[in-house]
Amino acid sequence: MQKALTPRGSLRAMYETMALIRAVETSLLDLFGKGKLRGTVHTGIGQEAIAAGVVAALDLDRDVICSNHRGHGHYLAYCGDAKGLIAEIMGRPDGVCKGVGGSQHLHKKNFYSNGILGGMAPVSVGMAMGEKTKRSGAIVVQFAGDGALAEGAFYEAFNMAALWKLPYMLVVEDNGYAQSTPKALEQSGTLADRAKPFGIRVMEVDGNDAEAVHEAAETLSDHIRSGAGPGVLYCSTYRLAPHSKGDDIRDKTEIADAWTREPIVRARAKLPLEFCDAVDQAVATHVRDIIEALA
Amino acid sequence: MTPDTTPSTYLQSLNRGLHAAMAADEAVHFAGEDVLDPYGGAFKVSAGLSTRFPDRVHTTPISEGAITGLASGMALRGLKPVVEIMFGDFLTLTFDQILNHAVKFGAMYGTEVPVPMVIRTPMGGRRGYGPTHSQSIEKHFCGIPGLKVISPSHVHAAGDLLGAAIASETQPVLFIEYKSLYPLPLFTGSELLNVAPAPTGSYATRIVRNFETGEPDAVLIGYGGVAPLMLEVAERLAEEEINVSVVLPAVISPLDIAPIAQEVACARRALVVEEGVAGFDWGAEVAARLHETLFGKLDRPVRRLASKPQIIPTSKDGEAGTLISADDIEAAVYEELA
Amino acid sequence: MIHVMRMPGVNANEDSAMLVRWLVDEGAAVKKGQLVCEIETTKSAVEIEAEADGFLVPIAAAGASQQVGAPIAVIKANLADAHDHLLGADGSPAKEAEKRWTKKAFIVARRLGIDIEALAKAKPGATLTEADVLAAQSGSPAEAPAAAPVKPAAVCPVQRQTAAPRAYLGVGQHFERVLLIGGASGAGAIAVEAILRTSHQKPAGIIDTNPKTHGQIVHGVPVLGDRTAIPELWAEGRFDGAIILFTDDIDDRAELFNSLVSEGIRMTNVIDPSVSIRTDVKMGVGNAIMSNGFLAHSAEIGNNNFFASHNVIEHHSKVGDHNAFGPGCTACGRVTIGSYIRFGMHVGIEPYLTIGDRCIIASGTTLTRSVPANTIVKARSTNEFRQR
Known part of the structure; x- marks a missing residue:
């Protein structure tokens, strides 16, 4: 895709990122329906503002991203490589990981993902230890959902990250559901407060507002980069598509309501219509060209 | 280094x-x-x-x-x-x-x-x-x-x-x-036992024999903590004129069977020893690989020796009765040769 | 006269046995061969016979374990004779039984069906060794009594499965270390396996032209370099004999063989143990014969031939040098095969025929007449179908 001329971190640039993520993931669901994909896909449709806002606040030359099973958006925000991603999920040798990793196991430069929930927390902390040792000035950002916070590995990781003041940021994407189970059925207490007793700075933000996410991520990453220790960016959002393909049992009116508050609708309200339509048109053409070339 | x-x-x-x-x-x-x-x-x-x-x-x-x-x-x-x-x-x-x-x-x-x-x-x-x-x-x-x-x-x-x-x-x-x-001196040989010259490479499988010339009657295969037990048995067997080679791989997985198989090809009788509990054990892998490599060349099936499949008691007698011992190994060698 | 009965060794694993009960009273008159007591090991219960005629006086108490070799009773011609001097100082059976034989001697005696008790009695005070047992078998030493066969049940039923001459089997450095040339390809795998299945060879390394394989481990064997490395490896004593395994270029194969031989490098044969070689077979060097081959009486094999699996060279047939045989070729009796010939698979050659040098014989061909040198024999289907 043609390089955007919009300044990084502006709403226009973040809209371009969100539109690309949305277009790619919508196509993935379509390809899945046609039987073109291997295994399953977990999409983050409705959660694009977090990927776009957080990644725009990072120093992509040195910062490290650890993503999870729902990581297409993080990956596209990081490097924009739609072709490598789609080919990967199709299990093709020209995929970014040669078809070995698939949807949940992506790696390019400083981007790593793994489909095991929670397990990447200590790994991210170890990476932060590595970056601190090397005095690279980099921070390590881990993305995780609300459901994953039930894994014990996070609390061992929080302890070490805070103890050693490591440059580690956890971005929680709270979409209200752990696969099919609503949060109320599996989490006690207040999720956003989980890291506070470790002395970790926590910022809460509306995860559907790209500008708010970006601003908070900049504040928190500056704090972490200064050597003050780890932080948690807690983002509330909603997953519009099923956990993976075709397994949605959530209330239809709840989903319909969420479509009125989702990040792209919110961004379009603040941007010129012609700009948004032009971006939508461009990404649609870009993704269609990729899929045709891979067919 | x-x-x-x-x-x-x-x-x-x-x-x-x-x-x-x-x-x-x-x-x-x-x-x-x-x-x-x-x-x-x-x-x-x-x-x-x-x-x-x-x-x-x-x-x-x-x-x-x-x-x-x-x-x-x-x-x-x-x-x-x-x-x-x-x-x-x-x-x-x-x-x-x-x-x-x-x-x-x-x-x-x-x-x-x-x-x-x-x-x-x-x-x-x-x-x-x-x-x-x-x-x-x-x-x-x-x-x-x-x-x-x-x-x-x-x-x-x-x-x-x-x-x-x-x-x-x-x-x-x-x-x-x-x-x-931990407290044992590194073993370089004794009056009755000789350590075969090490092939190149730090990880090389080491072989200790209780005889200078001739061929082994049996091969004992093991790693780690059972090594002193196997060496003790080799010393006891030397006095009984029974030649044994003690084969000690360092890399236990993935397993390079070749140096083990070469020694077993001579003896045609082999025992695998480990301190872990019996059943679905390391010795099963060694035995299977030896049978694949030396099918038809063994006089007896490869014998597996391990600790008893039960918890390890704290008491001295209880622990000793659970873990594999030199006496267990020695008795098994006689059975395999009988 | 006083005869001392000792605890017998029932199996090699146990140094002691339990005396369960006496079957005769103290001082009873016994006849040689009469059952006098019962002993038990963890594996078996055995009744013991009186070893002499006379009056039996038990020494070991029933219910107690005794070392093998410990006195358990005396049998006296005259009940009044003192026997204390035959026992330990305190009159009880000696605690530490005197070692009467090594375990190896015991095991070998059982395998050979020799009564080690009888041997031990003939050599009081000595510890019998394997050599004593072997000497008793050959009957050479004058002092050894004629070996008395023991009861069949006492002889271990497990015998060696093979009659391989054990003297040829090596240990460690006594293996012939074979350098495989061209071994990283498919032929290498079967040759390595053949070597590992023998008891006298082991692979020393592989030579391969592909530089990507150098330093790698292929089929469990290190690839040491290309053929330019061979003289140095030989000079360093890294192998004892070499074998060429590639067959795609016969001229190259022959040239390499000749140059290695001229440099004084020893070539060896690699023969899978499943190959059956009969009497009066003659063979040169550098031959690889893979599984299930058959070399019949008086067959002659030259140098540097590669036989894939299931090749049959029947009696009095002759094979020259530098030939490559695919799987399943059969040369019937008194066939003469030249040199530099490539055989496909399943080539059959009728008796008395001659195949000239530098021929190529296609797979599936059955030769019914001799082939002149430099001939290519094409395969032709001879299947004819007619209604019955």
Whole structure:
């Protein structure tokens, strides 16, 4: 895709990122329906503002991203490589990981993902230890959902990250559901407060507002980069598509309501219509060209 | 690194190996519970490290899973971490980090990503620590693609092996030390036993024979903590005119069967010994591989010897009655030869 | 006269046995061969016969374990004779039984069906060794009594499965170390396996032209370099004999063989143990014969031939040098095969025929007449179908 001329971190640039993520993931669901994909896909449709806002606040030359099973958006925000991603999920040798990793196991430069929930927390902390040792000035950002916070590995990781003041940021994407189970059925207490007793700075933000996410991520990453220790960016959002393909049992009116508050609708309200339509048109053409070339 | 030839115990050898590895490469970091001087680790393998390399020795919370993940992360970002798990029994807490993380990073991204990390841990019984601190559970980690499991005997230069694993391996290594070997001097031969010249390579399988000329009547195969038992049996058998070769691989998974098979091809009778409990054991793999390699060339099926499949009692008699012993091995050799 | 009965060794694994009960009273008159007591090991219960005529006086108490070789009773011609001087100082059975034989001697005696008790009695005070037992078998030493066969049940039923001459089997450095040339390809795997299945050879390394394989481990064997490395490896004593395994270029194969031989490098044969070689077979060097081959009486094989599996060279047939045989070729009796010939698979050659040098014989061909040199024999289907 043609390089955007919009300044990084502006709403226009973040809209371009969100539109690309949305277009790619919508196509993935379509390809899945046609039987073109291997295994399953977990999409983050409705959660694009977090990927776009957080990644725009990072120093992509040195910062490290650890993503999870729902990581297409993080990956596209990081490097924009739609072709490598789609080919990967199709299990093709020209995929970014040669078809070995698939949807949940992506790696390019400083981007790593793994489909095991929670397990990447200590790994991210170890990476932060590595970056601190090397005095690279980099921070390590881990993305995780609300459901994953039930894994014990996070609390061992929080302890070490805070103890050693490591440059580690956890971005929680709270979409209200752990696969099919609503949060109320599996989490006690207040999720956003989980890291506070470790002395970790926590910022809460509306995860559907790209500008708010970006601003908070900049504040928190500056704090972490200064050597003050780890932080948690807690983002509330909603997953519009099923956990993976075709397994949605959530209330239809709840989903319909969420479509009125989702990040792209919110961004379009603040941007010129012609700009948004032009971006939508461009990404649609870009993704269609990729899929045709891979067919 | 030049091999350390100073006479030493297994424990001293490992300690020197760690010191040498950390001195040789600034990327080497050491992390574990209670590893700082003056305590220097529960078994003192890390003694002196934190004094000499204060910035690169990290005492950690009691979080075995997380410090294993920590090592993966450090390795992915260019360091060479060495992690100590205080007791081998606690490896259970690291299993997800080893199986679904450490060994996956190297292979699941389509290109080889280096993950140079060594997890070392003391294993085994004979010290009265009871059911959860005396086990030999490494068989559960054998056969994991991408994980090298190394367990030197006291016939190996244990510290050199550890140093080689830290310096040269690009994918995760699980390094199993046997507590019962720590106080023993490294074995270089005795009046009745001779150590065959080592092939090149630190990890080479070592062979100890109780005869100078002729051929073995039986081959004893084992690793780690059963080595002294097998050597004792070899000495007893020398007095009974029974020739045995004791074959001691250091890399127990993946298994190179060739040096073992070569010795067994002569004897045609082999016994595999391990301190872990019987059933679905390391010896089963060795036996199967030997039968595949030497089908039709063995006089007897390969005999497996292991500890009894039950918990390990704390009491002296209870523990001794559970773990494999020299008497068990000696009796089994006679049965195989009878 | 006083005869001392000792606890017999029932199996090699146990140094002691339990005396369960006496079957005769103290001082009872017994006849040689009469059952006098019952002993038990963890594996068996055995009744013991009186070893002489006379009056039996038990020494070992029933219900107690005794070392093998410990006195358990005396049998006296005259009940009044003193026997204390035959026992330990305190009159009880000696605690530490005198060692009467090594375990190896015991095991070998059982295998050979020799009564080691009888041997031991003939050599009081000595510890019998394996050599004593073997000497008793050959009957050479004058002092050894004629070996008395023991009861069949006492002889271990497990015998060696093979009659391989054990003297040829080596240990460690006594293996012939074979250098495989061209071994990283498919032929290498079967040759390595053949070597590992023998008891006298082991692979020393592989030579391969593909530089990507150098330093790698292929089929469990290190690839040491390309053929330019061979003289140095030989000079360093890294192998004892070489074998050429590639067959795609016969001229290259022959040239390499000749140059290695001219440099004084020893060539060896690699023969899978499943190959059956009969009497009066003659063979040169550098031959690889893979599984299930058959070389019949008086067959002659030259040098540097490669036989894939299931090749049959029948009696009095002759094979020259530098030939490559695919799987399943059969040369019937008194066939003469030249040199530099490539055989496909399943080539059959009728008796008395001659195949000239530098021929190529296609797979599936059955030769019914001799083939002149430099001939290519094409395969032709000879299947004809007619209604019955």
